[in-house]
Amino acid sequence: MSVPRFWRELDTRYNLIGSYCKITNTYHYPRRSFNPEAGRDSIGSMEDYQFKGTGTVVTATVVHQAQTGYEMFGPYCMAIIELDEGPRITSQIVDCEPNNVKSGMKVKSVFRKLGEDSESGILHYGTKFILSEKTNTEDSNEDTIENIEL
Amino acid sequence: MRDVSIIGVGITKFGELWDKSLRELGLETGLAAINDAGITSNDIDALYIGNMAAGSTLQQEHVSALIADYCGLANQNIPATRVEAASASGGLAIRQAYMAIAGGFIDVAVVGGAEKMTDVSDSESSYTVSMGSDEQWEAKAGATFTSLHAIIAQNHILEYGTTREQLSAVAAKNHYHASLNPMAQFPFALDPTAVSKSGMVSTPLRMLDCAPNSDGAAAVVLCASEKAQKYTDKAIKIIGSGQASDTLSLHHRKYLHRFPAINIAAKKAFEDCNKKPSDLDVIEVHDNFTISEIIALEEIGVFNRGEAAQKSMEGETRLGGIMPTNTSGGLKARGHAPGATGIAQIIELVKQLRGEAGDRQVENAKLALAENHGGTAATAVVHILEAE
Numbered sequence: 001m002s003v004p005r006f007w008r009e010l011d012t013r014y015n016l017i018g019s020y021c022k023i024t025n026t027y028h029y030p031r032r033s034f035n036p037e038a039g040r041d042s043i044g045s046m047e048d049y050q051f052k053g054t055g056t057v058v059t060a061t062v063v064h065q066a067q068t069g070y071e072m073f074g075p076y077c078m079a080i081i082e083l084d085e086g087p088r089i090t091s092q093i094v095d096c097e098p099n100n101v102k103s104g105m106k107v108k109s110v111f112r113k114l115g116e117d118s119e120s121g122i123l124h125y126g127t128k129f130i131l132s133e134k135t136n137t138e139d140s141n142e143d144t145i146e147n148i149e150l
Numbered sequence: 151m152r153d154v155s156i157i158g159v160g161i162t163k164f165g166e167l168w169d170k171s172l173r174e175l176g177l178e179t180g181l182a183a184i185n186d187a188g189i190t191s192n193d194i195d196a197l198y199i200g201n202m203a204a205g206s207t208l209q210q211e212h213v214s215a216l217i218a219d220y221c222g223l224a225n226q227n228i229p230a231t232r233v234e235a236a237s238a239s240g241g242l243a244i245r246q247a248y249m250a251i252a253g254g255f256i257d258v259a260v261v262g263g264a265e266k267m268t269d270v271s272d273s274e275s276s277y278t279v280s281m282g283s284d285e286q287w288e289a290k291a292g293a294t295f296t297s298l299h300a301i302i303a304q305n306h307i308l309e310y311g312t313t314r315e316q317l318s319a320v321a322a323k324n325h326y327h328a329s330l331n332p333m334a335q336f337p338f339a340l341d342p343t344a345v346s347k348s349g350m351v352s353t354p355l356r357m358l359d360c361a362p363n364s365d366g367a368a369a370v371v372l373c374a375s376e377k378a379q380k381y382t383d384k385a386i387k388i389i390g391s392g393q394a395s396d397t398l399s400l401h402h403r404k405y406l407h408r409f410p411a412i413n414i415a416a417k418k419a420f421e422d423c424n425k426k427p428s429d430l431d432v433i434e435v436h437d438n439f440t441i442s443e444i445i446a447l448e449e450i451g452v453f454n455r456g457e458a459a460q461k462s463m464e465g466e467t468r469l470g471g472i473m474p475t476n477t478s479g480g481l482k483a484r485g486h487a488p489g490a491t492g493i494a495q496i497i498e499l500v501k502q503l504r505g506e507a508g509d510r511q512v513e514n515a516k517l518a519l520a521e522n523h524g525g526t527a528a529t530a531v532v533h534i535l536e537a538e
Binding site for chain 2: 058061067069070076080088091092099114
């Protein structure tokens with residue numbers, strides 16, 4: 001991905017910054033300057049909002065044939081997650097046995113590497129999710145800096 | 151508004167066509183269609199080209215001019231327009247030509263669809279397909295196109311109790327139909343248990359739930375109905391046309407087990423001709439995954455919501471059933487060349503309505519419907535055809 005294309009979304013990707021619409025009192029992710037439900041009235045009424053990063057799994061699937069750039073993960077969990085503030089997001093759920101992720105589980109956001117353009121290209125970082133409570137089939141390693149793939 | 155008819159068709163076999171370029175495929179099917187219609191290049195007022203991905207797979211944009219040039223239409227300066235809506239590009243190209251003719255701007259248009267998906271690696275063609283979803287907020291986050299449909303399938307299973315056996319029955323049925331279609335990419339029958347045992351791609355969808363990424367081309371000639379008899383006595387009328395959009399990202403949808411854009415496009419097409427789903431004799435739907443065919447049947451209104459999977463299992467979508475669906479073999483077994491797919495669907499229905507479908511002919515077929523969609527149905531196009 002080109003540098004500007006990634007750079008202009010850094011806040012949204014790194015810090016889970018989305019938008020709050022003052023007209024409808026609703027939250028939106030990713031950031032948008034126009035709320036389709038409020039129409040033109042929303043222009044100028046969309047404020048930046050940093051999501052708490054907590055949410056619930058709506059639906060999860062275990063991806064066996066990885067997306068380009070995700071081959072190193074082997075089978076991994078992709079899910080639609082509903083953030084506590086309302087909007088939904090498509091994200092990887094990491095640090096767990098992918099088959100154990102079920103609808104209704106609580107998750108929280110973590111800052112992770114998403115990919116890289118090439119060996120010498122820029123690295124992409126962004127938000128992924130982990131289960132808020134470890135399931136009993138997993139080891140109890142804390143989410144320490146050593147475990148984060150950089 | 152004027153009536154519009156299809157007066158000629160031409161199609162290649164879909165598959166790994168490594169020996170053929172995009173322009174050669176376009177020429178081959180374009181010539182076949184105008185020969186079938188009995189027109190000459192002097193009769194053509196406009197060219198429409200459905201193509202999703204030439205920029206990604208061939209580093210070639212401006213394919214409308216490319217195809218026009220290679221077909222010898224550039225010398226005559228015939229206007230050529232590319233139409234892109236991911237896998238709905240072909241169906242949408244037909245709709246653009248339909249509207250131009252119905253509106254009285256032109257009399258005769260050639261609509262071609264062509265795609266090369268196998269000149270690049272599997273990983274590249276898969277990523278190209280993901281570009282029909284939200285590249286930034288779905289694909290880049292790790293969601294494959296199959297994984298989005300896996301999420302849809304899981305929600306359909308949760309809502310209606312859809313089973314593995316029912317999904318497998320859809321793929322097996324389409325393979326059976328393809329075994330009767332010499333132009334299909336996979337013209338052989340497939341046991342439903344083979345589908346159920348095929349490799350997992352994204353739970354619950356398996357390898358044989360998924361349509362291939364194919365090379366291929368297809369072309370039709372559209373003509374104002376009032377002028378059609380000048381060229382042919384086997385014209386097929388387009389009596390309904392509908393199109394609708396939805397959010398590009400799946401996660402922005404209210405329902406994850408539905409494709410509302412298909413429903414809206416179908417309603418519009420049925421309103422155009424004052425027909426209803428039970429009037430149809432044969433249909434082609436966009437089965438890029440087995441679950442997509444089931445949902446399309448429900449959105450079009452062929453079966454009640456939650457019943458299409460069981461009806462498919464009972465053989466009601468097979469030749470001889472209540473609603474023969476994807477007699478060509480569908481995307482699964484005829485093959486899926488995104489820009490050409492929507493046009494290939496129309497060609498299958500024209501053959502059915504002309505009575506030229508050979509071993510897979512639906513007896514006495516008079517009314518047919520084609521449903522073509524792009525991405526996770528962020529664009530849906532529906533056409534209804536009638537034998538004259």
